[in-house]
Amino acid sequence: MIAAFVFITSTAPDNGAVxxxxxxxxxxxxxxxxxxxxxxxxxxxxxxxxxxxKASRADRI
Structure with a gap:
């Protein structure tokens, strides 16, 4: 997840493939x-x- 975030923020937005x-x-x-x-x-x-x-079963004796 961190690698994807770093790639998204670090690449230039002018390349179509990227x-x-x-x-x-x-x-x-x-x-x-x-x-x-x-x-x-x-x-x-x-x-x-x-x-x-568990609490509901503890009430029964």
Whole structure:
């Protein structure tokens, strides 16, 4: 991810071939960030559900 960001910011925007590669790398970088955030949200929801389930079972004796 860092290499893609460095490439995007360091290349000159006047080259056509590099321009299309910059566009693809930008999309992939955005997709990677979204997937990481989505994975974190799913993990937090799963952890919250587990804690809630465990707490509901602790009330029963």
């Amino acid at each position: 321009d299309s590669l910059r566009f693809v790398l930008s999309l992939l970088l955005i997709l990677a960030i979204v997937l990481i955030l989505l994975g974190a949200a799913i993990a937090l929801y799963t952890f919250y559900s587990y804690i809630k389930f």
